[in-house]
Structures are given as C-alpha cells and as structure tokens.
Amino acid sequence: MNTSIIIKEVIYKAVRSSGAGGQHVNKVSSKVELSFDILASQGLTDEEKLLLSQKLSSRLTKSGTLILQCSDHRSQHRNKELVIKRLFEVLKTNLHIPKKRKSTRPSRAAVKKRLEQKQRQSTKKANRRKPLF
Structure with missing residues (x-):
C-alpha cells in the first residue's frame, strides 16, 4: 500500500452538512465526502485490491x-483531515491478515492438577453436609 499515490487518487467533494445548526449550516459546505476507487488504484497491489x-x-x-463522509467539525479542512485518516484506518484494518491459530492440548500435569483440585473441592463440600445416620 503506497499512501502517497492513494492520496493523489482520492476524490473529495464538499457538501452542506445536514441537521440543526442555524444560519451557519445553510451557508457553509463543511461536510467532506471522499471517494476512492479501489479497483482502479495504482497504490494497491492486485492481492490487496482483491482482499479489500x-x-x-x-x-x-x-x-x-x-x-466515506465526515461532518464532525465546522471546519472543512479539519473534516478533510479526519476523512483521510479514516480512509487509511479502514484500509489498514481490512488489509491485516490474522495469524492462524495453532491448536494446543493441556499438559498431562495440568490435567492431573485440575482433577485433583476438583476432588479436593468435592470432599470439602461433602464434609459440610449433615451425616446420613
């Protein structure tokens, strides 16, 4: 993943934010909409494109x-920075391949220790009961 090429390929669009905000929200296009074409990107390898x-x-x-969209702040520049950061977070998290889990077994000593502990607990509770006679 080449971040400098990806930043050049991204298309930004400023849009008016929705919701409450009075006069300011009606005058200013502070919401930033980012669009990134994954399949046409030169900054990603073919394997990365397929995975994404x-x-x-x-x-x-x-x-x-x-x-991706961002309208968290009143500043268009701040929203643009945030949406770029979000893009790279999305790309990074989805390109991460988790390690395969190796199946393991508890050792013979660990099994023995667990069973002995269970037996001790069982006798402790059995000794608290009333006698049968």
Whole structure:
C-alpha cells in the first residue's frame, strides 16, 4: 500500500452538512465526502485490491468505489483531515491478515492438577453436609 499515490487518487467533494445548526449550516459546505476507487488504484497491489474488495464488499458501490463522509467539525479542512485518516484506518484494518491459530492440548500435569483440585473441592463440600445416620 503506497499512501502517497492513494492520496493523489482520492476524490473529495464538499457538501452542506445536514441537521440543526442555524444560519451557519445553510451557508457553509463543511461536510467532506471522499471517494476512492479501489479497483482502479495504482497504490494497491492486485492481492490487496482483491482482499479489500472481498472484506469491504458491503461498503463498496457497484463500481467498486469506497465512499466515506465526515461532518464532525465546522471546519472543512479539519473534516478533510479526519476523512483521510479514516480512509487509511479502514484500509489498514481490512488489509491485516490474522495469524492462524495453532491448536494446543493441556499438559498431562495440568490435567492431573485440575482433577485433583476438583476432588479436593468435592470432599470439602461433602464434609459440610449433615451425616446420613
């Protein structure tokens, strides 16, 4: 993943934010919408494109474009910084391949210790009962 190439390929669009906010929200286009075409990107390898298209299939458009939005702040520049940060977080987390789990067994000593502890606990509780006679 080449971040400098990806930043050049990203398309930004400033949009008016929705919701309450009075006069300011009606005048200023502070919401930033970022679109990134994963399949046409030169900053990703073919394996990375395939992996991202599989993992992000629910978030991609039909043409394979990832769209992210940010309207957290009143500043368009701050929203642009945040949406870029979010893009790289999404890419990084979805490109991570978890390690395969190796199945293990408890040692014979650990099994023996556990069973002895259970037996001790059982006798302790049995000694608290009333006698049968």
